Amino acid sequence: MFFVIVSLLYKVTRKLLTVPSVLLRRGTAKEAELLVLRQENALLRRQLAGPVRYEPTDRFWFAALSGLIPRRHWLKIFPVTPGTLLAWHRRFIAAKWDYTARRRGGRSPTPVAIRTLVLRLARENPR
Template sequence: MIVSLLYKVTRKLLTVPLVLLRRGTAKDAELLVLRHEIAVLRRQLTGPVRFEPADRFWFAVLSALIPRRHWLKVFPVAPGTVLAWHRRFIAAKWDYTARRGTGRPP
């Protein structure tokens, strides 16, 4: 799962420099969000929409490029959900459970 997440994120990040070099970054970021939402919906034509970790990460990254007053119009989820995803990604980065050993230290 981590490898597929890294692959998808890397693939998406290759398109970001092209967007950032143009004028109207917020507008272009909104278009990227909407295109990604369409890709997710096409992938899941039947049943409820389920966003994968890569989708959540992509929306959280693009949320920094879009003014908050436009979030309700742009994102397919509530603004609080996007902020919660972002908080989880940041918390996972600073989580040192992998370094901690189990039990009492020597």
């Protein structure tokens, strides 16, 4: 259920981020690049001492902002590889197609009357 909410939130964020790109068109990539840099700065300020660890919110924002920046610029702008960005995007979208909550536990149990009848018939007719 959590992943479905995150997936929905991710899709809404992507749609909201594309609204300025439709209206402004020219400066949108620059604005998105600035947002990426701000997110990266916030991430690095949180983790000054050790190695960089991307939290789900960081992944969320980088993946959402990647839709506003042309792919040929991803390698120069984002702190991770384009493959990583695409993997994060796939992970956020995959929750839409996750039906594990709707699955049942398998075949329903056979009623007792039918089971006893089948066992009796098997004893009476061994072949």
